[in-house]
Amino acid sequence: MRFTWKERLAEGLSAPAAVRQRRLFQELNPGADHSPILKRPPTTPRPAAVMIGIRDTADPTIILTLRAPTMPSHAGQISLPGGTPKDEDDGPVGTALRETDEEIGVPPSAVNVRGTLGEHFGGLGYVVTPVVGLIDPSAEILPCPREVDEAFEVSFDAIVDPANHVIQDREFSGQPYKMFAVPVEDTQGQHRNIWGLTAGILLTLSEIVHGSA
Template sequence: MAGNDPLGALRAALARPGGETSDHDLNPDFVMPEGRVLRAAAVLVPIRPAPSGLRVILTKRSSRLRHHPGQIAFPGGKLDEGDDGPVGAALRESHEEIGLPPGLVEVLGTLPPHETVTGFTVTPVLGHVRDAFDPVPEAGEVDEVFEVPFDHVMDPARFAVQSRIWRGQRRHYYTVPYGPYYIWGATARILRALADRVAR
């Protein structure tokens, strides 16, 4: 990431081909439900330059939420009827969840969709946050907004595969912990897909 463009390696990585990912990648024996219908969603992968290097902005979901309480996630959510596709949804949700003004975000591109075990097809939208902003966690949705070094989550050696029992079956998933933050599941899988591209 040397030179005048600290995002140069990331831009190059996005230009490379890549396949879709899934929560099922590490669980080839998982039987898909018959007639499943996937719901469209999008997340923003917000990347901010800092004196110490690039940083990735993440959220810790509220512990009071019914789904995925306390988990580490990108800002994002389901596509609404008025959204301008996945990019529009990701920018809208980021504004709602962490107070990130859409005008501060330069959209760099998207990754292929990621299918979650909970029935969503999630499009990751990579965004360059061009200026500082004061994060405002959405009350009841987000407990914390924090950052991790981009280099940390782009190092494949920092990822591990762990497992737990889910609905009576053992499921394997990626993790990439950082300090007190246990980054796992779909968030870690999306980061791993990006890391694999950057490492090529």
């Protein structure tokens, strides 16, 4: 019997591995607690939440953004919609829903939240809670030009395919380090190199969908 993508996703989200904490930078760089991009280690991780928004169709896609070059953090990088919490947010889910509305114009009413993943610690001082939500197929994507240069979609199957997850070597100021990456094509055939914390979060999604975590 072949399970549907929704069944595989639901089973993965209910597994203990889905809520485990991951210290992504340390996993690849033992003994290092932060990226060499930072001048000093962060004193307190900065909380954030992101939306793994899966368009709910027979051939599902995951919505990602290319952040505007003027953004104060992660400028010009590929990200999942998300950001830091505000007082009015109802926990990480509320933060992810609000940011998804603000960044790509998808309102909370168009998102069916299915669960959350455990906290993911990156190398730049953020601790991120990923929220998994199914996006109404009719929802229009309207990127906020102040925050988002471009919104695009990648096949869910491509994102969760273990063969598409790699480790890349990087260097900053002469100091080498490793990072997670997912080099894939989007639905328009354009090459996208998803890397860093976003790639690590998508690796966890891949692992729970395939039961390999």
